[in-house]
Amino acid sequence: MAYFSQQLINAITLGAIYGLIAIGYTMVYGIIGMINFAHGEVFMIGAFISLIGFMICSLLGIGSAPVAILLVLLTAMAFSAVYGWAVERAAYRPLRGSFRLAPLISAIGVSIALQNYVQLVQGARPKPGPQIVTGGLDLFSIDGFGVRVSWLQIIIVVVTVVLMAGFTWLIASTSLGRRQRACEQDMKMAALLGVNVDRTISLTFVLGASLAAVAGMLFLMYYGVIDFFIGFLAGIKAFTAAVLGGIGSLPGAMLGGLLIGLIEVFWAAYFSSEYKDVAVFAILVLVLIFRPSGLLGKPEIEKV
Amino acid sequence: MLKDAGLTAFVAAALGIFVVGFRTVDVGSRTGLEFDYQFADLAVAVATIFLGRLGLSLAAIGLRWPAIGLGVVMIAAGASPLKMPSGFLHWFVALGGVLLVIRAMWPWANDVATAASRTPSGELFRRAGAKWSGGLLLAAAVVMPFTPFGDQKTMDLGVLILTYVMLGWGLNIVVGLAGLLDLGYVAFYAVGAYSYALLSTQHGLGFWVVLPLAGMMAALFGILLGFPVLRLRGDYLAIVTLGFGEIIRLVILNWFDLTNGPAGIGSIPGPTLFGAVFAETAPPGKQTVSEMLGIPFDGIHRLIFLYYVILVLALITNLFTQRMRRLPVGRAWEALREDETACRALGINPTNTKLTAFAVGAMFAGFAGSFFAAKQRFISPESFAFIESAIILAIVVLGGMGSQIGVVLAAILLIGLPEWFRDLGNYRMLAFGLAMVLIMVFRPRGLVAHREPSLRLHPLRPGGSG
Numbered sequence: 001m002a003y004f005s006q007q008l009i010n011a012i013t014l015g016a017i018y019g020l021i022a023i024g025y026t027m028v029y030g031i032i033g034m035i036n037f038a039h040g041e042v043f044m045i046g047a048f049i050s051l052i053g054f055m056i057c058s059l060l061g062i063g064s065a066p067v068a069i070l071l072v073l074l075t076a077m078a079f080s081a082v083y084g085w086a087v088e089r090a091a092y093r094p095l096r097g098s099f100r101l102a103p104l105i106s107a108i109g110v111s112i113a114l115q116n117y118v119q120l121v122q123g124a125r126p127k128p129g130p131q132i133v134t135g136g137l138d139l140f141s142i143d144g145f146g147v148r149v150s151w152l153q154i155i156i157v158v159v160t161v162v163l164m165a166g167f168t169w170l171i172a173s174t175s176l177g178r179r180q181r182a183c184e185q186d187m188k189m190a191a192l193l194g195v196n197v198d199r200t201i202s203l204t205f206v207l208g209a210s211l212a213a214v215a216g217m218l219f220l221m222y223y224g225v226i227d228f229f230i231g232f233l234a235g236i237k238a239f240t241a242a243v244l245g246g247i248g249s250l251p252g253a254m255l256g257g258l259l260i261g262l263i264e265v266f267w268a269a270y271f272s273s274e275y276k277d278v279a280v281f282a283i284l285v286l287v288l289i290f291r292p293s294g295l296l297g298k299p300e301i302e303k304v
Numbered sequence: 305m306l307k308d309a310g311l312t313a314f315v316a317a318a319l320g321i322f323v324v325g326f327r328t329v330d331v332g333s334r335t336g337l338e339f340d341y342q343f344a345d346l347a348v349a350v351a352t353i354f355l356g357r358l359g360l361s362l363a364a365i366g367l368r369w370p371a372i373g374l375g376v377v378m379i380a381a382g383a384s385p386l387k388m389p390s391g392f393l394h395w396f397v398a399l400g401g402v403l404l405v406i407r408a409m410w411p412w413a414n415d416v417a418t419a420a421s422r423t424p425s426g427e428l429f430r431r432a433g434a435k436w437s438g439g440l441l442l443a444a445a446v447v448m449p450f451t452p453f454g455d456q457k458t459m460d461l462g463v464l465i466l467t468y469v470m471l472g473w474g475l476n477i478v479v480g481l482a483g484l485l486d487l488g489y490v491a492f493y494a495v496g497a498y499s500y501a502l503l504s505t506q507h508g509l510g511f512w513v514v515l516p517l518a519g520m521m522a523a524l525f526g527i528l529l530g531f532p533v534l535r536l537r538g539d540y541l542a543i544v545t546l547g548f549g550e551i552i553r554l555v556i557l558n559w560f561d562l563t564n565g566p567a568g569i570g571s572i573p574g575p576t577l578f579g580a581v582f583a584e585t586a587p588p589g590k591q592t593v594s595e596m597l598g599i600p601f602d603g604i605h606r607l608i609f610l611y612y613v614i615l616v617l618a619l620i621t622n623l624f625t626q627r628m629r630r631l632p633v634g635r636a637w638e639a640l641r642e643d644e645t646a647c648r649a650l651g652i653n654p655t656n657t658k659l660t661a662f663a664v665g666a667m668f669a670g671f672a673g674s675f676f677a678a679k680q681r682f683i684s685p686e687s688f689a690f691i692e693s694a695i696i697l698a699i700v701v702l703g704g705m706g707s708q709i710g711v712v713l714a715a716i717l718l719i720g721l722p723e724w725f726r727d728l729g730n731y732r733m734l735a736f737g738l739a740m741v742l743i744m745v746f747r748p749r750g751l752v753a754h755r756e757p758s759l760r761l762h763p764l765r766p767g768g769s770g
Binding site for chain 2: 034035045048049051052053055056059075079082083085086090091094095098099100101102103104105106108109110111112113114115116117118119120121122123125127128232236239240243274275277278281282284285288289292
């Protein structure tokens, strides 16, 4: 029971990170119907910017952990958002109206280019992250096995919940969110009614990228080590989360992230840690075969 | 215009300020990382981007000569012994200049080319090119080992390029003809390679016996994996195939008893020529090729033999595809690519039709895989990562989906050139990714965009556009 509780805590933490990345996939898919394959790379760049940000903070002598985290969070969000914007502007926008697979292939190109760009400028070696937050809370203990939640895990879950709440509010009740949902439903009609479609799509990428950057920062703090390749696996898992929850649905992405976190952690804890990634991929395949619209998604109607 | 260039430069600076400006380096102490500031590099790069964007805007409004001038200045700056913070920046600046000059000349070059192809001799040349370029390439490929170019390095490269040509042709059946985006193609390549490696090292079977078995094995995997997922729409299918590719790689990586895990399988025997082996001394009961043919032993004979094996395998793939396109099933593939709903209405079973394309594509990947194992004599899961699938896909897409000759050109371009410039190291993968994006943006139909329809309602009139 104690072991189970401990794994549950770990799974929720991991699921929160996946959920944040998954939102970027689900929003982009919702609005322009493409899989933004480079999204995992934006997450990776967010983690790198966070690493550099934390190092700058310690150089500047900012000792207080909450201040440092907040500063780095905002910096990483802002500068990763530029990546999201630039990628959309340079690699996807010119392809709008091109044949169906063109944006996906372009996205794979962006993903390869960004990975190698970071490898070139930052080196291929794994980078150890700073120890900002240490310690934790002992919850209870059964038969000598203590269940412990670290401050870091609490921070991760709190940051995720706050951001997701804010984000849901943004989409549900601001004019920006209304425009976003309008474009999602019918881009042509939205354009006729005076919505700047290009700008709305750009904003979708910017929002998705900044959430991915937050996930990158949390990943860096949680695992303590990053390299240029983390975006690939995390990206596929987050995409799986988005598909599992129902692609295009925001609560779905969050739920999917949580479920993927649970599956991965419990598979590793009770079966085999070597095959945990296989388990996640198998879930992806099974969901797509048996319930392509996901848990909370709307079934897609094929129009002729 | 200046504002636009300034904005681009500003975005570039924002992109680079952290990731490029602060290079984190290991210092080996407890603290772990330290900064190596590279703001000078960043400044040069941003300035280049500013000038490049300015030049592009100039070219776009028709001021060709100022744009060319700017490009030439950039090339000169890149080529000059001017001290720059890193060697890469010389290349960056010069390449920016070259691209600018090309862009500025483009409309003019295009006019000239169009005008030239309109003249009667130009028309003749174009037709002849379309008709004979394949044959010429083939002839060049056949005689290549006997020309002075046929040294160790070139032959190695030739074998590599031909392997990718074969993989490209195989994937072309799936992506180009049937329109199914397969991001896990390398999984079938891995199945073929491991089939041969295991059967030859553990059961002592020869290459020529295993080759068809490996193909069948890969096709079987294609059917098994394809059956549940081929009902999915395009991009979902892409991701599921990617997932399958990763599953197969992870299983190979972790199934120690069968595959020896990350350490891989070594000492795989190479292919034999009528039972004779390519080695200096033959194992007991066998004959070496040099003994059989009565020629002195030379290491390059093995390479030449491998070259012809893969050439023949690739040609079989091509021939098979060409014939398939004329059969009902091949026509169904192409019809399905164009409009699935219409096909369904006409009574074509989409799942079965896709499944055949998937299985046939997988079979050729299996052949190529077992050739790869026989050539390398050592395989490990590392050779079958996602990036390989991406490279093969890039070859097909760059070549122009469905175009056979395009695949050859793209393989030479994407595999040959980077191998030649091996010194560039990681830059080549960066350039590779950027090239994929640029091709999609500027030539989404690929290099050889023109593709003959399999079927015409009216026969081609001479001089008509068809």
